[in-house]
């Protein structure tokens with residue numbers, strides 16, 4: 001009789017560690033300096049959930065692209081639009097009302113979130129012209145808040161929100177846009193009881209757990225009591241009113257062709273790509289990295305943990321397994337010391353501002369209706 005024994009193998013890492021990841025911080029910052037210098041002011045940045053964690057915005061996807069909160073039921077696009085073209089837009093009333101009710105209660109923490117130091121550093125790279133263009137997967141509006149700090153008149157077109165923004169809503173049929181704050185106020189007026197709930201949650205700090213698309217979990221609530229305001233632009237223009245949704249790409253929805261084309265154009269017209277704080281779990285972001293690699297553009301990724309683009313390592317793509325903000329902060333500290341000019345002064349003024357407010361480790365008490 002033959003006995004087969006299987007030796008216990010040491011767990012091998014998926015990929016050999018990149019030499020870049022173990023560089024001491026000053027050398028990592030110098031490496032970034034060289035990368036940006038080679039980019040000659042035409043480096044495009046790509047960011048994700050990792051840069052917003054310090055602002056209390058919870059990443060909704062784990063390393064493998066799965067939801068980090070298994071109880072979280074995302075808003076599904078098809079649930080909203082399935083019947084809208086047949087003019088039967090409220091046939092999914094319960095779904096719509098519950099989604100909007102949750103979104104109504106979940107929005108204030110996102111609305112009030114402040115840019116953290118990493119957002120400031122990224123805005124600084126843009127402001128200094130080192131990497132003027134930014135593509136983000138985040139919908140939390142924090143890159144724009146950071147840019148407006150450095151310059152209220154910053155170039156609005158310098159930030160492309162791949163998955164939309166929570167700061168706006170639009171109607172499904174005509175894409176009439178309005179600001180989320182205005183729409184949120186209208187919801188408050190139409191739903192005084194829910195408004196009270198939201199204010200109470202704010203007053204006591206007992207905010208319901210919020211996901212990054214501005215959505216909360218609520219249980220045992222009768223959503224049918226929740227009124228969803230129609231699109232007022234449709235009303236004004238006397239066309240058949242259409243449902244309003246947050247200006248974000250929902251799960252199951254694809255990004256608009258215009259945004260997709262602009263993102264691809266930004267990559268193909270750039271000299272290099274700097275990826276910060278993202279595992280590239282979404283295809284719309286991964287596709288951009290793939291394009292950059294195919295076009296033989298240098299790519300530097302500064303983020304922690306595995307990413308979907310790791311197989312490209314060595315093929316024009318380098319990775320530093322580090323917290324992006326640490327390297328950016330160190331680099332900028334040095335950069336502003338040796339530079340002059342108005343932009344440098346703007347950056348110096350705000351460089352070490354930014355608010356760190358991490359999401360609570362444990363789930364707080366749930367809001368009750």
Ligand SMILES: [Zn+2]
Nearest residue numbers: 171176231234
């Ligand atoms: Zn409309």
